[in-house]
Amino acid sequence: MLDPYKLRKDFQMFRNKTQMQEHDLVFLDNASTTFKPDCVVEAVDQYLLNETSNTHRGDYDLCYNADVKVENARKSISKFIGANENEIVFTSGTSMSINLIAYGYAGKYLTSEDEILITQAEHASNVLPWFKVHEITGCKIDYIPLDKDGRLSPVSVEKAITKNTKIIAVAQVTNVLGFVIDVKEICKIAHKHGVLVVCDGAQSVPHMNVNVKDLDVDFLSFSGHKVCGPTGIGVLYGKYELLEKMDPLMSGGGMNAKFDMCGDVKYLNPPSKFEAGTMNIEGIYGLKAAVEYVDKIGRNNIAEYETHLRKYMIKKMREVPNIIIYNENADAGIITFNVKGVFAQDLATYLNSKGIAIRSGQHCAKILITFLHEVATCRASIYFYTTKEDIDAFVDALKKGGDYLDAYFA
Ligand code: PMP
Numbered sequence: 001m002l003d004p005y006k007l008r009k010d011f012q013m014f015r016n017k018t019q020m021q022e023h024d025l026v027f028l029d030n031a032s033t034t035f036k037p038d039c040v041v042e043a044v045d046q047y048l049l050n051e052t053s054n055t056h057r058g059d060y061d062l063c064y065n066a067d068v069k070v071e072n073a074r075k076s077i078s079k080f081i082g083a084n085e086n087e088i089v090f091t092s093g094t095s096m097s098i099n100l101i102a103y104g105y106a107g108k109y110l111t112s113e114d115e116i117l118i119t120q121a122e123h124a125s126n127v128l129p130w131f132k133v134h135e136i137t138g139c140k141i142d143y144i145p146l147d148k149d150g151r152l153s154p155v156s157v158e159k160a161i162t163k164n165t166k167i168i169a170v171a172q173v174t175n176v177l178g179f180v181i182d183v184k185e186i187c188k189i190a191h192k193h194g195v196l197v198v199c200d201g202a203q204s205v206p207h208m209n210v211n212v213k214d215l216d217v218d219f220l221s222f223s224g225h226k227v228c229g230p231t232g233i234g235v236l237y238g239k240y241e242l243l244e245k246m247d248p249l250m251s252g253g254g255m256n257a258k259f260d261m262c263g264d265v266k267y268l269n270p271p272s273k274f275e276a277g278t279m280n281i282e283g284i285y286g287l288k289a290a291v292e293y294v295d296k297i298g299r300n301n302i303a304e305y306e307t308h309l310r311k312y313m314i315k316k317m318r319e320v321p322n323i324i325i326y327n328e329n330a331d332a333g334i335i336t337f338n339v340k341g342v343f344a345q346d347l348a349t350y351l352n353s354k355g356i357a358i359r360s361g362q363h364c365a366k367i368l369i370t371f372l373h374e375v376a377t378c379r380a381s382i383y384f385y386t387t388k389e390d391i392d393a394f395v396d397a398l399k400k401g402g403d404y405l406d407a408y409f410a
Helices: 003-008 038-050 061-081 094-109 126-138 156-158 184-194 238-246 281-297 299-316 346-353 390-404
Strands: 086-092 115-118 138-145 164-169 197-202 219-223 234-238 255-257 266-267 324-325 334-340 359-361 377-381
Touching: 038 281, 061 086, 061 234, 061 281, 061 346, 086 094, 086 390, 094 126, 094 164, 094 219, 094 234, 094 238, 115 126, 126 138, 126 299, 156 184, 164 184, 184 197, 234 238, 281 299, 299 334, 299 390, 346 359, 346 377, 346 390
Parallel strands: 115 138, 115 164, 164 197, 197 219
Antiparallel strands: 086 234, 219 234, 255 266, 324 334, 334 377, 359 377
């Protein structure tokens, strides 16, 4: 089993108390973002301090070096998810990746006859771009029913597919309920019906082995900042033949082979076609370091550790009076809960006063509230550096909440 105490030594956020922190920080908001190990900070620094230059533009050594580093990063990232290098598009994150598919593929090819299937558990970034496609094309958006716990089964996917379905867009791990869905089986079913699968990997890629070729998924996106990398950098994977058919979301320098005064434009081949403008080069340096760092720990080890810690967390949380846990039977290190009679944000604010960072609200999954029948929930989420002491401090604070929150034992 991995050793979180040893790994924490790689993180400045764990080494120093910052001025903002009165207490040792207990960080349980890893589904939102993750801390950055030294190697990521050093990689970003290396670009900013020693290797600053643009890519694809210069005929001098500094530029050449940056070109090589960016393409090496693409290589590392393609290995990380089992893709070919030319199928990795650098984006600003999952949100941009899904928008790219929505506008560049669905907006171009779908018609008012067609239908996109999503679920009620999706993050806004995997709902709103599809609403835009509906606005543009008139296509229908429908919801695949979840089971009573909120899990999506391949059987309900198969039942929901109609002759008009063209795209199924689902998160491999949902960000509130934390179920791991069987993407491989869903792809098998979808492809049998000629339907494409768009997978939101924001909450899966950092925590479990994901191999796009094995899954046979058509598109998959993830964000650098949730896998120990910098913010503002992420990835869109697409099967090459689909990327070739897709329109770019942005046009500009670096993505065209030629254009003339009559408006004739020839784009570069993917992935360059989708990377208009100066790239987030320091982000790419940082993301390379991040995926190599996480790969060295091993995502099978991360998944094993998180499963173990999740069990411990559920057992401890059950000791808290009046606690409601919404996803006891889920798989990922995301636990969504409330304390009866206490507003979620009040609970999160109280925990903050004890140095414990969790998330409260609707977690960008605003249509899930009609499934949970709750206006707001609290979410505690772990990563490989979360310790049992973190969980103990969190549960201890929850138990003592009655001293501070009037409604606690209501
Ligand atoms: N999808 C899921 C499942 C997420 O959890 C998130 C981030 N909370 C996103 C998409 C959006 O990611 P980003 O903000 O990095 O674009």
